Amino acid sequence: MSGLLAGIFRHPVKGFTPEPLTSVELAPGQGFPFDRIYAVENGPSGFDERAPAFVPKQKFTVLASLPKVAAVRTRYHGASGDLEASAPGAPPFFGQLTAPAGRAAFAHWLAGILGEDAPGPLKVIASPESWRFTDHPLGQVSVINLASIADLSRRMGAELDPLRFRANLYVDGWPAWAEHGWTGRKLMLGWAEAEVFKPIVRCAATEVNPATAERDQDIPKALFEAFGDMHCGVYVRVTRPGRASLGDACTAPQEEPAALS
Known part of the structure; x- marks a missing residue:
């Protein structure tokens, strides 16, 4: 079949x-290439990139708890590590997620969109090697x-x-x-x-x-x-x-x- x-x-x-x-x-x-290689903490998750271990999705900005996330449109460029993002009523975002400064900038931009729905503090974390932030x-x-x-x-x-x-x-x-x-x-x-x-x-x-x-x-x-x-x-x-x-x-x-x- x-x-x-x-x-x-x-x-x-x-x-x-x-x-x-x-x-x-x-x-x-x-892991699936470039899939769930970043996650956005909604407050400290306890994830340690030196010893990666599973973290429940409730620790992140996900649709299960934050439907407003679906209003954000993102596009990742794997070769450069750049992320484009847009949302209604907000200026577009462009930054490099492979760099700490770029991850911090995206977290700041996203906090302005999610507002009180995501008390945070928001922080973008990157997966080490073949680790994936799967459910x-x-x-x-x-x-x-x-x-x-x-x-x-x-x-x-x-x-x-x-x-x-x-x-x-x-x-x-x-x-x-x-x-x-x-x-x-x-x-x-x-x-x-x-x-x-x-x-x-x-x-x-x-x-x-x-x-x-x-x-x-x-x-x-x-x-x-x-x-x-x-x-x-x-x-x-x-x-x-x-x-x-x-x-x-x-x-x-x-x-x-x-x-x-």
């Missing part, structure tokens, strides 16, 4: 604008089945933008909810091989409309009412390196053979 890779996205600053790609090189243990300490790459989003839209009576789910890879052509039960199984993502690590538990971040920056759909509730859990999408770990490009085949795990009686 194969689908096609219909979307590839990175999120250089955790919680902020998804950036579309046409292809990506995936490798074991490397799960072992979630390397996130994958969404577009048919599942279409089915959830039908159930809720509203067209849901798949970008609410902030995945790295979006696959078209798999049956809806086929990914349920894939934990521990292998699949191909373009030319890369991966193993499904776990389903993704959805939180209040998905309630925020990425176009309006407002909470308008209770997606976790809808998932629980439909399935008894709040799972949508899967985390995978890359087990064999390869390139994944738009239009590439994404071969789902084969059915396990029935046990002989």
